[in-house]
Amino acid sequence: MHVVCLDLEGVLVPEVWVSVAERIGVEALKKTTRDIPDYDELMRYRLALVEKHGLKVQDIQEVIAGLEPLPGAKVFLDNLRADHQLIILSDTFSQFATPLMKQLEWPTILCHELVLGEDGVIENYRLRQQDQKRKVVQALHGLNLKVVAAGDSYNDITMLSEADGGILFCPPDNVIKEFPQYPVVRDYDALRAAIEKIVERF
Amino acid sequence: MHVVCLDLEGVLVPEVWVSVAERIGVEALKKTTRDIPDYDELMRYRLALVEKHGLKVQDIQEVIAGLEPLPGAKVFLDNLRADHQLIILSDTFSQFATPLMKQLEWPTILCHELVLGEDGVIENYRLRQQDQKRKVVQALHGLNLKVVAAGDSYNDITMLSEADGGILFCPPDNVIKEFPQYPVVRDYDALRAAIEKIVERF
Numbered sequence: 001m002h003v004v005c006l007d008l009e010g011v012l013v014p015e016v017w018v019s020v021a022e023r024i025g026v027e028a029l030k031k032t033t034r035d036i037p038d039y040d041e042l043m044r045y046r047l048a049l050v051e052k053h054g055l056k057v058q059d060i061q062e063v064i065a066g067l068e069p070l071p072g073a074k075v076f077l078d079n080l081r082a083d084h085q086l087i088i089l090s091d092t093f094s095q096f097a098t099p100l101m102k103q104l105e106w107p108t109i110l111c112h113e114l115v116l117g118e119d120g121v122i123e124n125y126r127l128r129q130q131d132q133k134r135k136v137v138q139a140l141h142g143l144n145l146k147v148v149a150a151g152d153s154y155n156d157i158t159m160l161s162e163a164d165g166g167i168l169f170c171p172p173d174n175v176i177k178e179f180p181q182y183p184v185v186r187d188y189d190a191l192r193a194a195i196e197k198i199v200e201r202f
Numbered sequence: 203m204h205v206v207c208l209d210l211e212g213v214l215v216p217e218v219w220v221s222v223a224e225r226i227g228v229e230a231l232k233k234t235t236r237d238i239p240d241y242d243e244l245m246r247y248r249l250a251l252v253e254k255h256g257l258k259v260q261d262i263q264e265v266i267a268g269l270e271p272l273p274g275a276k277v278f279l280d281n282l283r284a285d286h287q288l289i290i291l292s293d294t295f296s297q298f299a300t301p302l303m304k305q306l307e308w309p310t311i312l313c314h315e316l317v318l319g320e321d322g323v324i325e326n327y328r329l330r331q332q333d334q335k336r337k338v339v340q341a342l343h344g345l346n347l348k349v350v351a352a353g354d355s356y357n358d359i360t361m362l363s364e365a366d367g368g369i370l371f372c373p374p375d376n377v378i379k380e381f382p383q384y385p386v387v388r389d390y391d392a393l394r395a396a397i398e399k400i401v402e403r404f
Binding site for chain 2: 001003078081082085086087094098102105106107108109110111112113128129132135136139140142143144145
């Protein structure tokens, strides 16, 4: 038996913080794990901006409520789930993920949590554990499950390296250059084909 | 963050082998983990009957295709998945689970696999690992996830004991008597309430 582990933002849904940046007009919030590989550093940077601009969790949730999965993502996922077990591994926060998971018909997602204060002030974030994507793949292996993983960016690489097969989906050029060992796909048909090719080996 | 782990047969869908027994008229196939706690012993017993009666995987899949989730299970699960992460842990086989998972809108399930020969002859079964339900809960704990678990029978007990909170759903009397430490619920409203009560403590 095997599990497909997929990253969320950039693979199935738009980058949440980029969308917030665009909607709220805070250009500096557009940086993602594609730009700042260290997730802790990126989140400290984001939360400083959130505080500076007085953004509350509701402001961000309002933007997210208006987002849709990437074109074709829902159909891709429906078909994938008919043939494979799926777990979404994301470095987003549960408070942000829910409206997007609803649109995708509630796939299982493992992610982090925001620490909220009164009135929705974002006080901090709580990483469930360091390098969680890699550790989930290791745990699945310990359960005698094979793993195919796909993601788009730096924070997916340890997941890809730990998996029995890893795929880059629409990655930026710097990621392709640094990690040439992974096949690169740029649409859902190619992603599905790459998944099937790996599963065939199991 | 936490995960709800649910047993499948007897909790969300009918007992597959009991349904096969009724449909095909082989009374002896009605025994379940409720009657024979040792799953290996139970499966050897079942496969001997399957061979004796010349049943192929298609015969069993045909029965399963006609099964529906238990009344209320789909609504219960839809609501549950909106608020909690879900993984179904079952000792069924992936070849049997698919048509039922489709009706439940593809929740993630971890289970076992049948070894099929030519023309769908069921040659053997392959347990993914011994005591898999307990091991999944242990693995989730290792990922810094809390776990609520619910099941109905002997093969769920190690999952319940390992979880941060365990619930028995419509268990038979012998299970209640042997394991009085777990709350017993008999409908989905009560199951949901019992889950929420455990999650509140996290």
